[in-house]
Amino acid sequence: MTTTTRVELDRVTIRFAGDSGDGMQLTGTQFTNTSAIVGNDLATFPDFPAEIRAPAGTLPGVSSFQVQIGETDIYTPGDDPDVLVAMNPAALKVNLPVIPKGSTVIVDTASFTRRNLEKAGYDANPLEDGSLEGYHLIEVDLTKLTLNALEGLELDNKAKTRCKNFCALGMMYWMYTRPLEPTKEWIERKFARKAILAEANKLALQAGYNYANTADLMASSFEVKPAQIAPGIYRSISGNQALALGLVAASKQVGLPIFLGTYPITPASDILHELSKYKEYGVITFQAEDEIAAVCAAIGASYGGGLGMTSTSGPGMALKSEAIGLAVKTELPLVIVNVQRAGPSTGMPTKTEQSDLLQSLFARNGESPLCVISCSRPTDCFDVAREATEIAVRFMTPVILLSDGFIANGTGPWKIPDPDALPQIDIHRPSDPEDFKPYQRAEDTLARAWAIPGMPGFEHRIGGLEGQNETGNVSYDPKNHETMSLLRAEKIQRIAQFIPEQEVVGPESGDLLVVSWGGTYGSVYSAVLQAQREGKSVAHAHVRYISPLPRNLGELLQRYKRILVPELNLGQLSKLLQYTYGIKVETLNKIQGQPFKVREIKSTIDALLA
Amino acid sequence: MTTTTRVELDRVTIRFAGDSGDGMQLTGTQFTNTSAIVGNDLATFPDFPAEIRAPAGTLPGVSSFQVQIGETDIYTPGDDPDVLVAMNPAALKVNLPVIPKGSTVIVDTASFTRRNLEKAGYDANPLEDGSLEGYHLIEVDLTKLTLNALEGLELDNKAKTRCKNFCALGMMYWMYTRPLEPTKEWIERKFARKAILAEANKLALQAGYNYANTADLMASSFEVKPAQIAPGIYRSISGNQALALGLVAASKQVGLPIFLGTYPITPASDILHELSKYKEYGVITFQAEDEIAAVCAAIGASYGGGLGMTSTSGPGMALKSEAIGLAVKTELPLVIVNVQRAGPSTGMPTKTEQSDLLQSLFARNGESPLCVISCSRPTDCFDVAREATEIAVRFMTPVILLSDGFIANGTGPWKIPDPDALPQIDIHRPSDPEDFKPYQRAEDTLARAWAIPGMPGFEHRIGGLEGQNETGNVSYDPKNHETMSLLRAEKIQRIAQFIPEQEVVGPESGDLLVVSWGGTYGSVYSAVLQAQREGKSVAHAHVRYISPLPRNLGELLQRYKRILVPELNLGQLSKLLQYTYGIKVETLNKIQGQPFKVREIKSTIDALLA
C-alpha cells in the first residue's frame, strides 16, 4: 500500500460510460447504492440509447450513468462530471465533449483496438494523438486486470471479460473511499444460483480496488462526507418505482383495487412492469391492445368501482385524448400517468422533455377541464401518485400526472414513510335510492356521488352526450349545456381549495422569482440557492399543481419584479401563467432531450439581475 | 283578391319549424333560394335534432330553419324571428320561447290534436289557453287546405298531407311578395320521374299562395327590396359545399389530385358526401375504418405525391392527433378540416361551438407547431379551403382548417368566381439527385423540397424519430434536436410573411377593438356596425389566421384602449392573445350550442363603453 493523500470533497459527479452490453447502468446503480448506504445524498441520471441495441462498440450503442454524491443537499445528478469512466472508444467519443478540462478520465486501454476505434469513428487513437490533453488521463488495462484476477476460475474468457465493469467499480470505490461489502452482498444475492459468477464478479471488484490502492497512477483518494439527512429507513428508488408504489399505497388509502389499463411505451413501461408484480396487493394490470383500449378499460374499471388508471408517454397520450374526454364528461375518477419524452411524434423515446403540458390541458375536443399535477423528482413520485388518486376519487375527475424520462429513470434516496400513517380516503357514495340523481353534486367539491353497478336501486345511465343537470339524462337544452360546461370547469377550480398554497423558497418578494415545474426542480433549485448565497434577491416557486394552479399563485407572482420560467420545451408553463394572470414572464427554454445544467439556469438568473 | 297594403321592410327573419318529417329544411331552402334570386342578401341557420329521428310529434323531433333576408348587407340569420311557421304543437312549444311578442305565428290547426298536444307535453291547447297572447296568431288548417287543393289527384291522403309544407311556403311567398316560379321549376326537376308528385306539390304551393292572397286574416303583405350586391353570377351554397368546392379548385390550382381520407361524423360528413360525387375531377374519397386510418391514409397520399386531406369533427380530431404529429415531424402537406361541434366528448353533435381552437394548437405530444386557419361564413369556406391547401403545399406542413356546425350547414349567396382566374400554385420539387437532402430547406419559406416515390435518384427515408438537419437521418444529437425544434417552429412563423396583414373595420385606433374568429363573424360584425352607427369608437378585427397570427396583430391590438373577444367557448382565442402579446382582454363567452345573437354582443359593447 502506497501512501496516498485523502482529500475531502463536499460533492462529486461521476459518469460511467460504455457499450450497452458493458453493464454501465448496473455499475452506476451499485456505486449509487453504496454511496447512499454510507450516508451521502445523491441524484442520478441514467442515459441509455434508443430502444434497440446498436451493434457493440458503435456510438449509438453507448450507455451512460451519471451520479452526483454529496455532503449537502443534492438536487441534480451534477452538471459536469469530475470523473468519466469510459469503457471503450465510442464511450469516450460520445462523452468527452461534456467533460470539463481538468477532470479525470479513466479508460480501458484494452478496448482501444483498431476495430473499436473505427467503429467509434476515430481516425487516430485519442489516447495517443493529444486529444486528451488537459485531462487527468488514467489508462488501465481493465481487461487484462480482470482476466488475471479470474485466472483460476473455470469460465471462458468472454465470460470473464464481462466482469470488467466490476473491476472499474472497485477502482472507483477506492478512489471515493467506499466499502465493498454492500456490492459483494448484492453480487451474492444476484448470482445465488451461479456461484462461479458471483465469485468472478467479487474477485474483479476486489482486483480493481486493490489495483487503485496499489498503483502509483492515483495520487489521492477522496472522501465525500455523509449528508445531513433526516433520520429514518431509506432505500434508493427510481421515479417509476416510486410512482408504482404510490399508486399501491393510494389503493390502500382508498380501499379500492387498482386496475391499470396500459400499453407498453418508453419511458413509462416500467410502471406496468412494477405493478404487474404486486398481485398479492390486488393490483390488476391489463396490457391492452393499444392505448385507446388501455384508457377505455381503465374508464370501465372506474365505472365498475375500481381505481382506473393508465400510464403512457406522449404518443400514447395523444391516442387517449378522445376517451379522456369521455371520463371528463361522465365525471369518473381516472389517473392518467404521462411520462414525458422528447417529441414531436416518435421523437427521441429515451430522452427527456417537458413538452406535454399544454397537450395535457387542451388535447380534447370541446371544453373539457381536468386536473393536472406534476412530479419534481424520483422520490416525489410516491406522494404525487397518492395525491393524484385522492383528487380523482374526491372530485370524480380524471387527473393527469406528468412525470418525465429524467425523473422516471433517475433515482434518489427515499425515506420510506410509515404506511400506517397514511390517512384513509373516503368515497362519496349515494345513500338513498329514492330520488337518486347521478349528477347531483356535493356542495363543497361539486363532485357527484359515485354509484356503481351492483348497488341495488341506483340503476342509471351515463354517457358522452351532454346530460341534463342532476339527472344526467341526454339534453340538448342550450342553457343546460352552458350550466354543465361551467359546472365542470368550476369543479376543477374547486380543487384549488383542497391543494396547498404555493410556497416559495427565498424572499417573500424581490427582484426575481424563478418558477419551475416537473423534473427541472433540482437544477432550478440548486441555481436559485447559489444565487441566494451570492446575496441576490431571488426566490424559487416550484409549481406542482398545473390545473388548477394554486389559489395564491396570481397574487404571489405580483410580488416580484420579474418572473423567470425555465422549461425543457419551447415555453408552456410560461404561456399558462401569461394567459392566466395577464403577466409577462421571461423564458428559458432548452429542448435537447437533456436536463438543465445548474449553471445554465444560474447564468440566466445572473443575466436578468445584472 | 282583397285589397291589402304592401309594407316595405329592410330586413325580415322567418323561422320554419315542424317535425323532422315535415320537410322544414327543404321549405326553408326554397324560401332562401327564391329570395336570393329576387336579389335579397341573406343568411340561414338550419337547426335540426340529434342524429336519430325522434318519434313524430315529439319535442326532440323538431327541426327548424331560420333565414334572414334583407336589403342591406346581412351577416347573420337574424336574432329574433318576425315570423314563426309552426307545423305542429311540438314545433310551437320548442320555438315560442325565442319568438318576441308582437311577432307573427302561423300554425297548422289540423295538427293540434289531443295526441299531438300530449306528445309535445302540452296540458292545454296553447291556441286556446291564452299562451299566444301578444303574438299575431294566424291559424290555418293547412292539412285541409292541402287536401282540398289536391282533391282530384290519385294519391292517398298520407301522400297528399305530405305536401302541406309547400302550402305553407306558398303563404309565405305571398306574404313576402316572392314569385312562385323558381320553386315550381325546382319541383319539376326534383320530381321529374314522378309527375303526380310534382303536380301535387305545385298545387299545394299555389293553394297556399292563393289562400293568403284571398283570406282576410292577412292584413298586409311585405316587400323586402333587393340588396345592393356586386354584379356576377350567384348561387346559394352551404359551408360544407363551399369547402368541398374550394378543395377541388385548389386541386386544380396545384395540379394534383385530392385524396380525402375520412370517416363520417356530424357535422362534417357532407364534405365527404360532396367530394365523393366529383370523380370526374379525379377526386379520390376514402371512407376509412376510423379517423386514425383516415388521416394516416391522407398522410400516405401526401407522401405519395397527392393532396392528402382529411375531414372530421371534435372527437375524430382527438383521435387524429398522434398521426398529425407524424405529419408535423415529417413535414408533409396535409389539410385537416375540423367542423367543430359542441363538446366535450360526444357532446351535442348537431350543435355548433368554437371550442377546438386550443385543441388544434396543442393536441399533440412534444412541440409540434402547425398552421391553423378558420372560416367566417359559408361562402368564405371556398377561399379558406384554397388557402389551406396552398399553405400546406408551399410550406410542407399540416394545416388545420376550423369550420363549425353553424357555418357548415348555413347557407349564403355566393358570387361564383371565375375558376380560370385562380392562380397556379407551384410545387417545390428537388431538381438534382446528386447531393439531394430531404430536409434541405428553401430560404424564404424554410420548406423542404417535396420528393415523391417514383422519382429516380431521390430515394430517401423519413419517419417519426428525430432526424438530423438536412439529411433527415435518425439522430439523437441533443443540439440537433433543438435546431430542428426551432426550425419547425420558425417555419410556421414564416407563414406570417405569406398571409395578409390583419385588417380592421372601423377606426384605426380607439376605445374598443372587438376581435373575433370563425363563425361568429356575422354577429360580431353586425353588432360593431350598429355601435359605429351610434357613433361609438369601436372597430372590428376578424382573425382568420390563428397560427401563425397575422404579423401586425400585436401592434394593432396596442392601438385600442380595450379589447373584447367574444367566443362560443369558455375563452380560447383570448388565451392565445393574452399569452402571445402579454395583454389583457375582455371575454364574452357563450356555450349553448347556438350562435351569438347580435344584441348579445352589442349589449356587451355598450356596457364596456358605458
Added chain:
Amino acid sequence: MSDTSTLTKKDFTSNQEVRWCPGCGDYAILNAVQSVLPKLGIPKEKVVFVSGIGCSSRFPYYMDTYGFHTIHGRAAAIATGLKVTNPGLSVWMITGDGDSLSIGGNHFIHAIRRNIDINVLLFNNEIYGLTKGQYSPTSPTGLVTKSTPYGSLDRSFSASSLAIGAEASFFARAIDTDPKYLQEIIARATAHKGTSVIEILQNCVIFNDGAHNWTTDRASKDDHQLRLEHGKPMIFGAERNKGIRLNGIKPEVITIGENGMTEADVLVHDEKTPEPTLAYFLSRMRAPEFPTPLGVFRAVEDSTYDEQVHQQLEDIRLKKGQGDLKKLLFAGDTWEVKGDQNHA
C-alpha cells in the same frame, strides 16, 4: 342482492322515450331483450349495458339497468375493464356494424381473443344509421350510399368469419323479425361463459331498407334460413327436405330423396367441436347459393380472461399471503439514518 323472481319486463324499461325511426328493427330487439331479461334470474342491479355510438348504441338509455353510452367503437374495451374489475356483473355490449367492425374492429377481436365474459349484441344493418346513411364494412360491394354515390368498392367483412378468425368461443346469428328465436339465442349467450357474440340481422328502414329481405321474407324464409341445432343434421326448407352436405371441405346443398341422398348424408351440427373450423365453414355459407345459417355456430367452453385474472390474484395471494404494504415499501436494499447525527 335484489329478488329476481318477481322481475317483469317493466322492471327493465326505463322512463326515457324510445327514439328510433318508426319501423326500425331496433324496437323488436329492445323488446326481446326486455322480455327475456326477467327470465334469466339475474338481479337487475347486476346488469350493465355498455354501448358505443350509433343508432343501436342508444339502447342502454331504454333499459332500466345500469348503462354506459360510451364513445364510438370502444364499448368492448370499456366493457373489458368493467367486467375484469367487477366480475359479478352481467355485462352486455350493444354495438352496430360500424361501431364494432369499423372503428371498433380491433377491440372487438381482442375482446374475443381474451374471451372476456360479456354478451355482445351486434346490430348488423349493413349501414351507418346514426350518421345518416354511409356504407359500413358489412355493406355489400357496390352499394350506393351517401358516401358512395357511384357504388362502394370495398369487399365486405363477414362478421361471423371475422369473429371466428379471432376464435370466438361463442358465435350465433339471429334476426330482428323473429324476436322469440332471438330471446332463445340471448338466453343461450347468457348461459355461455366467455365472449358471446350474437350477430342480429337488423333492418334500417330509412337508409338500407330490406337489406336482409332475402333471409327474412316470410314467404321464402323456410328455404332461406338454416336453423342450426347442436347434434342435429343441417336440414332446412319448407318441406324440410334440403340439407347441407360436406363435399371435401366445401358445403353443398342437397335434396333428401333426390340423387340417392338421404338424411345420413347431411352434415350434423356440432357447436362444441374444439377447433373453430366447422363454425368458419358455416360462416362462409351465404345467399343465394346457401341458406343463411341462424342459431349457435359455436359454443365452446374455455377459460375467460376475467376469471383467470382473479384466479391468478388468488393463487398468488395463497402463495404469498395478502400483500402487506409495509413489506412492499421496505423491500430491497434499505439503510437507516439514525438520530440527528450522521453515521459513517
Added chain:
Amino acid sequence: MSDTSTLTKKDFTSNQEVRWCPGCGDYAILNAVQSVLPKLGIPKEKVVFVSGIGCSSRFPYYMDTYGFHTIHGRAAAIATGLKVTNPGLSVWMITGDGDSLSIGGNHFIHAIRRNIDINVLLFNNEIYGLTKGQYSPTSPTGLVTKSTPYGSLDRSFSASSLAIGAEASFFARAIDTDPKYLQEIIARATAHKGTSVIEILQNCVIFNDGAHNWTTDRASKDDHQLRLEHGKPMIFGAERNKGIRLNGIKPEVITIGENGMTEADVLVHDEKTPEPTLAYFLSRMRAPEFPTPLGVFRAVEDSTYDEQVHQQLEDIRLKKGQGDLKKLLFAGDTWEVKGDQNHA
C-alpha cells in the same frame, strides 16, 4: 424509369448502419429482401417500404429505396393512402406482431378486407422487442415476460386464422432461418395482386429466444414443417411418409403405408380454391399435434381496392368527360346580379 436489369443487392442497401441485436432474425430477413428485390424487375425508385414501430419496423432505414418509418400500428393505413394515390408503386409494409396484431389490428384486417395491393411482411417473434420484452397477442398463454411476471393470461391470436377470417386473398408463412425459401415466398407475394400477407416466424434472441425452435430446429424440421405446394398432396416428414388427411372437417396426420393409408388419402393443397375455408383449416394446424404449415396457404385473385378506385374514376370520366371546374362551380340554381343596379 430506371433500368432494372443491372440492379444488384448493393443497390438496395442503404448507408445506414444496421442496428439490431447480434443474432436477431431480422438480419436474415433483411438479407433475403435485399437479395430478392433486384430479381423482381421493379425499378428501384418505385419501391417503397412503409413500416410502423418496432425493432422490425426499422427495416426501411436499411433499404436504399423510398421508405417511411411511420407510427405504431398505422403502416397499413398509410400504405393504403400511398398505394391508392400512386398505384404504380410497389408498396411493402414491414410490421411486427405487436405493430400489426395489437395496436394495428384494425388497419391490418381492413387492408386485407379491401385487398389493397401491398406486400405485408409480418415479423412474428411473439414478443415486443423494441420496448424490451412484453408479451404480444401472439405470445403463447402463460409466457413469462416483463409485463407478465406470473405468466400471461390472454389466449393468443393465430395470425393466419385472423387474416383468413378477414378473407385474405394471399397468405403465406415463412421462417427467418431459411432465407432461400423466404425469397421464393416473397417473389410469390410480389406476383400476387392484392394484399399479400407473409407471416415470417422470426427469432428475437434477446427477449424470446427459441420461440420457433419446434418448427425451425434443423434436426427435426422435416418432421415439424409441412411445405405447402399447390396441387400437391400435403406430405411431410424426414422420410416423406407422413401426410394430412381430411377427417370430416378436421385434419389428421397419417403415415403412408400404415393402416392401409396411401398417398391417395392425403389431402391435396389447393391455394386457389375460391372460399377460404381450406386456408382456415390449415391455419388451425399447430404444434405439437401437427407440423407447421409453411408456404402459400391461399392465393386467390380478386379485384383490389386501388385498382377499383382508378377504374371507377376512369369509368365516370368516360361517361361524364374530364371534370370542368367551371361547370362544377356554376352548377345548380344560379342567378345573375347585373351591372351596378339592382334587378327586381
